[in-house]
Amino acid sequence: MADGRTIEIEVLRYNPEKDAEPHFQSFQVPFSHDTSVLQGLQYIKDRLDGSLTFRWSCRMAICGSCGKMVNGRPELSCHTFLRDYYPGKVRIEPLSNFPIVRDLVIDQSDFLKKLESVKPYIIPREDKDVKDGEHLQTPRQMQQYYQYSQCINCLLCYAACPQYGLKPEFTGPAALALLHRYNADSRDRGWEERAELLNAEQGVWGCTLVGYCSEVCPKHVDPAHAINQNKVNSTMDYFGVRKFLMPRGGA
Protein backbone atom coordinates (compact mmCIF):
# COMPACT_ATOMS: atom_id res chain seq x y z
CA MET A 1 0.00 0.00 0.00
CA ALA A 2 2.95 2.33 0.46
CA ASP A 3 4.54 4.49 -2.24
CA GLY A 4 7.72 5.31 -0.31
CA ARG A 5 6.30 8.08 1.85
CA THR A 6 5.91 7.76 5.62
CA ILE A 7 3.93 9.97 7.95
CA GLU A 8 4.06 10.43 11.71
CA ILE A 9 0.87 9.39 13.48
CA GLU A 10 0.51 10.42 17.12
CA VAL A 11 -2.10 8.40 18.97
CA LEU A 12 -3.56 9.09 22.40
CA ARG A 13 -3.02 5.96 24.50
CA TYR A 14 -4.83 5.08 27.71
CA ASN A 15 -4.73 1.78 29.54
CA PRO A 16 -7.20 1.90 32.45
CA GLU A 17 -5.27 -0.82 34.29
CA LYS A 18 -1.93 1.02 34.23
CA ASP A 19 -2.33 4.71 33.36
CA ALA A 20 -3.48 7.51 35.64
CA GLU A 21 -4.06 9.65 32.56
CA PRO A 22 -3.68 9.33 28.77
CA HIS A 23 -0.46 10.11 26.88
CA PHE A 24 0.55 10.38 23.22
CA GLN A 25 2.57 7.72 21.43
CA SER A 26 4.18 8.32 18.05
CA PHE A 27 4.40 5.90 15.09
CA GLN A 28 5.95 6.14 11.61
CA VAL A 29 3.46 4.79 9.09
CA PRO A 30 4.08 4.19 5.36
CA PHE A 31 1.17 5.34 3.21
CA SER A 32 0.07 5.99 -0.35
CA HIS A 33 -2.42 8.27 -2.07
CA ASP A 34 -5.45 6.21 -1.03
CA THR A 35 -4.51 5.31 2.58
CA SER A 36 -7.20 6.41 5.03
CA VAL A 37 -6.46 7.43 8.61
CA LEU A 38 -8.26 4.22 9.65
CA GLN A 39 -5.89 2.15 7.49
CA GLY A 40 -3.01 4.00 9.15
CA LEU A 41 -4.29 2.85 12.54
CA GLN A 42 -4.75 -0.67 11.22
CA TYR A 43 -1.14 -0.64 10.02
CA ILE A 44 -0.03 0.29 13.55
CA LYS A 45 -2.15 -2.47 15.10
CA ASP A 46 -1.05 -5.13 12.59
CA ARG A 47 2.67 -4.28 12.37
CA LEU A 48 3.81 -2.00 15.19
CA ASP A 49 1.72 -2.40 18.34
CA GLY A 50 -1.05 -4.98 18.57
CA SER A 51 -2.36 -3.50 21.79
CA LEU A 52 -3.70 -0.34 20.11
CA THR A 53 -7.48 -0.35 20.58
CA PHE A 54 -10.02 1.41 18.34
CA ARG A 55 -13.46 0.82 16.81
CA TRP A 56 -14.21 0.36 13.13
CA SER A 57 -16.38 -1.74 10.90
CA CYS A 58 -17.56 -0.89 7.38
CA ARG A 59 -14.63 1.24 6.05
CA MET A 60 -17.07 3.17 3.82
CA ALA A 61 -18.62 5.91 5.94
CA ILE A 62 -21.93 4.26 6.66
CA CYS A 63 -21.60 2.27 9.92
CA GLY A 64 -20.59 5.24 12.08
CA SER A 65 -18.11 3.25 14.21
CA CYS A 66 -14.73 4.78 13.39
CA GLY A 67 -15.16 8.40 14.51
CA LYS A 68 -11.99 9.94 16.01
CA MET A 69 -10.54 13.37 16.61
CA VAL A 70 -8.10 13.90 13.73
CA ASN A 71 -5.89 16.94 14.38
CA GLY A 72 -8.57 18.23 16.74
CA ARG A 73 -11.52 17.83 14.38
CA PRO A 74 -14.15 15.08 14.68
CA GLU A 75 -13.89 12.87 11.57
CA LEU A 76 -14.80 9.42 10.35
CA SER A 77 -11.31 7.95 10.15
CA CYS A 78 -12.27 5.85 7.08
CA HIS A 79 -13.34 9.04 5.32
CA THR A 80 -10.17 11.00 6.07
CA PHE A 81 -6.92 10.48 4.19
CA LEU A 82 -3.31 10.60 5.35
CA ARG A 83 -2.23 12.38 2.12
CA ASP A 84 -4.13 15.50 3.25
CA TYR A 85 -1.96 15.83 6.37
CA TYR A 86 1.43 15.01 4.83
CA PRO A 87 4.16 16.28 5.33
CA GLY A 88 2.74 17.34 8.69
CA LYS A 89 1.86 14.79 11.33
CA VAL A 90 -1.53 13.37 12.23
CA ARG A 91 -2.69 13.49 15.83
CA ILE A 92 -5.48 11.01 16.61
CA GLU A 93 -7.53 11.18 19.80
CA PRO A 94 -10.76 9.54 20.93
CA LEU A 95 -13.92 11.59 20.23
CA SER A 96 -14.05 14.61 22.54
CA ASN A 97 -16.62 14.99 25.34
CA PHE A 98 -16.90 11.23 25.96
CA PRO A 99 -15.15 9.22 28.69
CA ILE A 100 -12.22 7.16 27.37
CA VAL A 101 -12.53 3.41 27.95
CA ARG A 102 -9.18 2.49 26.38
CA ASP A 103 -6.95 4.17 23.77
CA LEU A 104 -9.32 5.50 21.07
CA VAL A 105 -12.44 3.75 22.38
CA ILE A 106 -15.02 5.95 24.10
CA ASP A 107 -17.95 5.02 26.31
CA GLN A 108 -21.09 5.87 24.29
CA SER A 109 -23.62 4.47 26.79
CA ASP A 110 -24.78 8.00 27.74
CA PHE A 111 -25.69 8.67 24.10
CA LEU A 112 -27.54 5.37 23.78
CA LYS A 113 -29.68 6.26 26.81
CA LYS A 114 -30.46 9.64 25.26
CA LEU A 115 -31.25 8.11 21.90
CA GLU A 116 -33.76 5.82 23.59
CA SER A 117 -35.28 8.71 25.54
CA VAL A 118 -36.44 10.58 22.39
CA LYS A 119 -38.63 7.60 21.34
CA PRO A 120 -36.92 7.21 17.96
CA TYR A 121 -39.71 5.25 16.30
CA ILE A 122 -43.01 6.13 14.67
CA ILE A 123 -45.89 6.54 17.08
CA PRO A 124 -48.67 5.92 14.53
CA ARG A 125 -51.13 8.70 13.76
CA GLU A 126 -53.89 6.22 13.03
CA ASP A 127 -54.33 2.81 14.58
CA LYS A 128 -54.30 0.60 11.53
CA ASP A 129 -54.23 -3.15 11.34
CA VAL A 130 -51.51 -4.73 9.20
CA LYS A 131 -54.18 -6.19 6.90
CA ASP A 132 -55.46 -2.64 6.19
CA GLY A 133 -52.24 -1.85 4.33
CA GLU A 134 -49.46 0.72 4.59
CA HIS A 135 -49.41 4.19 6.06
CA LEU A 136 -49.15 6.16 2.84
CA GLN A 137 -46.94 9.19 2.42
CA THR A 138 -46.31 11.56 -0.49
CA PRO A 139 -42.74 12.31 -1.70
CA ARG A 140 -43.15 15.86 -0.36
CA GLN A 141 -44.13 14.55 3.10
CA MET A 142 -41.06 12.32 3.03
CA GLN A 143 -38.80 15.28 2.22
CA GLN A 144 -39.87 16.90 5.51
CA TYR A 145 -37.80 14.41 7.50
CA TYR A 146 -35.57 12.56 5.01
CA GLN A 147 -32.41 14.56 5.74
CA TYR A 148 -32.74 13.96 9.51
CA SER A 149 -33.22 10.23 8.95
CA GLN A 150 -29.73 9.97 7.42
CA CYS A 151 -28.01 10.00 10.84
CA ILE A 152 -25.61 7.08 11.33
CA ASN A 153 -25.07 7.68 15.10
CA CYS A 154 -21.35 8.24 14.57
CA LEU A 155 -21.26 10.81 17.45
CA LEU A 156 -19.08 13.32 15.58
CA CYS A 157 -21.69 15.98 16.44
CA TYR A 158 -21.40 15.22 20.17
CA ALA A 159 -17.62 15.49 19.92
CA ALA A 160 -18.16 18.87 18.19
CA CYS A 161 -20.57 20.18 20.85
CA PRO A 162 -18.92 22.09 23.73
CA GLN A 163 -22.31 22.34 25.45
CA TYR A 164 -22.42 18.54 25.72
CA GLY A 165 -18.88 18.55 27.12
CA LEU A 166 -19.75 21.22 29.67
CA LYS A 167 -23.22 19.91 30.57
CA PRO A 168 -23.39 16.16 29.94
CA GLU A 169 -27.12 16.20 30.79
CA PHE A 170 -27.79 18.01 27.47
CA THR A 171 -29.65 15.60 25.17
CA GLY A 172 -27.32 16.63 22.35
CA PRO A 173 -27.39 17.07 18.56
CA ALA A 174 -27.99 13.59 17.10
CA ALA A 175 -30.70 12.54 19.57
CA LEU A 176 -32.56 15.85 19.17
CA ALA A 177 -32.24 15.68 15.37
CA LEU A 178 -33.79 12.21 15.49
CA LEU A 179 -36.51 13.48 17.82
CA HIS A 180 -37.31 16.05 15.11
CA ARG A 181 -37.09 13.39 12.40
CA TYR A 182 -40.01 11.51 13.97
CA ASN A 183 -41.99 14.62 14.87
CA ALA A 184 -41.66 15.76 11.25
CA ASP A 185 -43.00 12.48 9.88
CA SER A 186 -46.57 12.72 8.60
CA ARG A 187 -47.30 9.20 9.92
CA ASP A 188 -46.31 10.14 13.48
CA ARG A 189 -48.37 11.74 16.24
CA GLY A 190 -45.73 11.64 19.00
CA TRP A 191 -45.24 15.41 19.50
CA GLU A 192 -46.91 15.43 22.92
CA GLU A 193 -45.03 12.33 24.08
CA ARG A 194 -41.69 13.86 23.13
CA ALA A 195 -42.57 17.43 24.19
CA GLU A 196 -41.38 17.23 27.82
CA LEU A 197 -37.88 16.27 26.70
CA LEU A 198 -37.80 18.74 23.78
CA ASN A 199 -39.01 21.69 25.88
CA ALA A 200 -36.64 21.00 28.78
CA GLU A 201 -33.43 22.83 29.68
CA GLN A 202 -31.56 19.68 28.65
CA GLY A 203 -33.64 19.56 25.44
CA VAL A 204 -33.46 22.16 22.65
CA TRP A 205 -32.78 24.98 25.15
CA GLY A 206 -29.48 23.40 26.14
CA CYS A 207 -28.16 24.39 22.69
CA THR A 208 -26.42 27.76 22.31
CA LEU A 209 -26.04 27.44 18.55
CA VAL A 210 -22.31 26.97 18.33
CA GLY A 211 -23.19 25.27 15.02
CA TYR A 212 -20.11 23.05 14.77
CA CYS A 213 -22.27 19.87 14.90
CA SER A 214 -23.70 20.62 11.45
CA GLU A 215 -20.24 21.51 10.17
CA VAL A 216 -18.72 18.10 11.03
CA CYS A 217 -21.73 15.87 10.21
CA PRO A 218 -20.61 13.43 7.48
CA LYS A 219 -24.24 12.85 6.37
CA HIS A 220 -25.39 16.50 6.18
CA VAL A 221 -28.11 15.90 8.74
CA ASP A 222 -27.77 19.50 10.00
CA PRO A 223 -28.62 18.85 13.67
CA ALA A 224 -28.19 22.57 14.50
CA HIS A 225 -31.15 23.35 12.23
CA ALA A 226 -33.24 20.48 13.64
CA ILE A 227 -32.68 21.78 17.18
CA ASN A 228 -33.02 25.52 16.58
CA GLN A 229 -36.19 25.46 14.52
CA ASN A 230 -37.70 23.58 17.46
CA LYS A 231 -36.94 26.46 19.82
CA VAL A 232 -39.74 28.27 17.95
CA ASN A 233 -42.01 25.22 18.26
CA SER A 234 -41.16 24.92 21.94
CA THR A 235 -42.01 28.60 22.53
CA MET A 236 -45.33 28.20 20.73
CA ASP A 237 -46.00 25.08 22.79
CA TYR A 238 -45.29 27.05 25.98
CA PHE A 239 -47.91 29.67 25.05
CA GLY A 240 -50.33 26.97 23.98
CA VAL A 241 -50.56 28.16 20.36
CA ARG A 242 -48.52 25.48 18.61
CA LYS A 243 -51.54 23.32 17.78
CA PHE A 244 -53.27 26.21 15.98
CA LEU A 245 -50.23 27.55 14.16
CA MET A 246 -48.46 24.27 13.42
CA PRO A 247 -51.10 21.58 13.06
CA ARG A 248 -48.55 19.27 11.42
CA GLY A 249 -46.29 18.96 14.45
CA GLY A 250 -44.15 21.94 13.53
CA ALA A 251 -42.69 20.32 10.51
Next chain:
Amino acid sequence: MAQAKTYVRPMAGWWRRNPYFVRYMIREGSSVFLAIYTVILLVGLYRLTQGQAAWAGWLAAMTRPISLLFHWVALITVGYHAYTWWKVAPKTAPDLRFGGRPLPEMIITVGGLAATLGASVLIYVIVRWL
Protein backbone atom coordinates in the same frame (compact mmCIF):
# COMPACT_ATOMS: atom_id res chain seq x y z
CA MET B 1 -22.37 -5.40 34.25
CA ALA B 2 -19.55 -3.79 36.20
CA GLN B 3 -18.74 -0.26 35.03
CA ALA B 4 -15.25 -0.12 33.53
CA LYS B 5 -12.89 2.57 34.77
CA THR B 6 -12.91 5.45 32.31
CA TYR B 7 -10.98 8.69 31.90
CA VAL B 8 -12.89 11.96 31.53
CA ARG B 9 -10.89 14.70 29.83
CA PRO B 10 -11.03 18.18 31.40
CA MET B 11 -12.99 20.95 29.61
CA ALA B 12 -10.83 23.85 30.86
CA GLY B 13 -9.79 26.08 27.94
CA TRP B 14 -12.13 24.24 25.53
CA TRP B 15 -12.81 27.30 23.36
CA ARG B 16 -9.12 27.84 22.59
CA ARG B 17 -8.79 24.36 21.09
CA ASN B 18 -10.56 25.07 17.83
CA PRO B 19 -10.74 28.27 15.70
CA TYR B 20 -14.45 27.56 15.21
CA PHE B 21 -15.00 27.88 18.97
CA VAL B 22 -12.87 31.06 19.12
CA ARG B 23 -15.15 32.63 16.48
CA TYR B 24 -18.18 31.48 18.48
CA MET B 25 -16.84 33.18 21.62
CA ILE B 26 -16.17 36.41 19.67
CA ARG B 27 -19.72 36.20 18.26
CA GLU B 28 -21.22 35.85 21.73
CA GLY B 29 -18.80 38.36 23.29
CA SER B 30 -19.59 41.03 20.68
CA SER B 31 -23.16 41.19 22.01
CA VAL B 32 -21.81 42.67 25.27
CA PHE B 33 -21.00 45.93 23.41
CA LEU B 34 -24.55 45.97 22.05
CA ALA B 35 -25.88 45.65 25.62
CA ILE B 36 -23.66 48.48 26.91
CA TYR B 37 -24.67 50.70 23.98
CA THR B 38 -28.35 50.02 24.71
CA VAL B 39 -27.88 51.04 28.36
CA ILE B 40 -26.17 54.31 27.27
CA LEU B 41 -29.06 55.01 24.89
CA LEU B 42 -31.65 54.31 27.63
CA VAL B 43 -29.80 56.65 30.01
CA GLY B 44 -29.98 59.32 27.28
CA LEU B 45 -33.73 58.79 26.99
CA TYR B 46 -34.09 59.06 30.76
CA ARG B 47 -32.03 62.30 30.82
CA LEU B 48 -34.32 63.70 28.12
CA THR B 49 -37.32 63.27 30.47
CA GLN B 50 -35.45 65.27 33.15
CA GLY B 51 -35.34 68.50 31.18
CA GLN B 52 -33.10 70.47 28.87
CA ALA B 53 -30.08 70.80 31.17
CA ALA B 54 -29.94 67.06 31.85
CA TRP B 55 -30.27 66.29 28.13
CA ALA B 56 -27.53 68.80 27.21
CA GLY B 57 -25.29 67.22 29.86
CA TRP B 58 -25.80 63.77 28.33
CA LEU B 59 -25.11 65.12 24.82
CA ALA B 60 -21.89 66.74 26.07
CA ALA B 61 -20.82 63.47 27.69
CA MET B 62 -21.35 61.75 24.33
CA THR B 63 -18.77 63.99 22.62
CA ARG B 64 -15.96 63.15 25.03
CA PRO B 65 -13.08 61.20 23.41
CA ILE B 66 -13.66 58.12 25.59
CA SER B 67 -17.30 58.10 24.53
CA LEU B 68 -16.42 58.47 20.84
CA LEU B 69 -13.88 55.68 21.17
CA PHE B 70 -16.50 53.40 22.76
CA HIS B 71 -19.01 54.18 20.02
CA TRP B 72 -16.52 53.34 17.28
CA VAL B 73 -15.62 50.06 18.99
CA ALA B 74 -19.33 49.32 19.54
CA LEU B 75 -20.15 50.09 15.88
CA ILE B 76 -17.51 47.65 14.65
CA THR B 77 -18.38 44.85 17.09
CA VAL B 78 -22.13 45.27 16.56
CA GLY B 79 -21.54 45.20 12.81
CA TYR B 80 -19.65 41.93 13.24
CA HIS B 81 -22.37 40.62 15.54
CA ALA B 82 -25.03 41.44 12.91
CA TYR B 83 -22.99 39.54 10.31
CA THR B 84 -22.70 36.45 12.55
CA TRP B 85 -26.38 36.78 13.50
CA TRP B 86 -27.45 36.43 9.89
CA LYS B 87 -24.85 33.74 9.31
CA VAL B 88 -26.59 31.48 11.87
CA ALA B 89 -30.12 32.67 10.99
CA PRO B 90 -30.69 29.78 8.52
CA LYS B 91 -30.30 27.39 11.49
CA THR B 92 -32.97 29.17 13.55
CA ALA B 93 -35.36 29.69 10.62
CA PRO B 94 -38.23 27.26 10.10
CA ASP B 95 -37.85 24.62 7.41
CA LEU B 96 -38.52 26.84 4.39
CA ARG B 97 -39.26 24.98 1.19
CA PHE B 98 -40.29 26.16 -2.22
CA GLY B 99 -41.52 23.52 -4.63
CA GLY B 100 -40.24 20.88 -2.21
CA ARG B 101 -36.69 22.27 -2.23
CA PRO B 102 -35.15 23.87 0.85
CA LEU B 103 -34.38 27.58 0.56
CA PRO B 104 -30.58 27.96 0.15
CA GLU B 105 -28.97 29.19 3.40
CA MET B 106 -27.12 31.85 1.40
CA ILE B 107 -30.40 33.62 0.53
CA ILE B 108 -31.38 34.02 4.20
CA THR B 109 -27.91 35.30 5.17
CA VAL B 110 -27.47 37.71 2.26
CA GLY B 111 -31.13 38.85 2.41
CA GLY B 112 -30.88 39.53 6.14
CA LEU B 113 -27.61 41.42 5.79
CA ALA B 114 -29.07 43.53 2.96
CA ALA B 115 -32.16 44.29 5.08
CA THR B 116 -29.96 45.28 8.06
CA LEU B 117 -27.82 47.55 5.89
CA GLY B 118 -30.91 49.09 4.22
CA ALA B 119 -32.60 49.75 7.58
CA SER B 120 -29.40 51.28 9.01
CA VAL B 121 -29.00 53.65 6.04
CA LEU B 122 -32.70 54.60 6.21
CA ILE B 123 -32.50 55.39 9.95
CA TYR B 124 -29.29 57.38 9.39
CA VAL B 125 -30.94 59.45 6.64
CA ILE B 126 -34.04 60.11 8.81
CA VAL B 127 -32.00 61.11 11.88
CA ARG B 128 -29.46 63.20 9.94
CA TRP B 129 -31.60 65.11 7.44
CA LEU B 130 -35.29 64.80 8.22
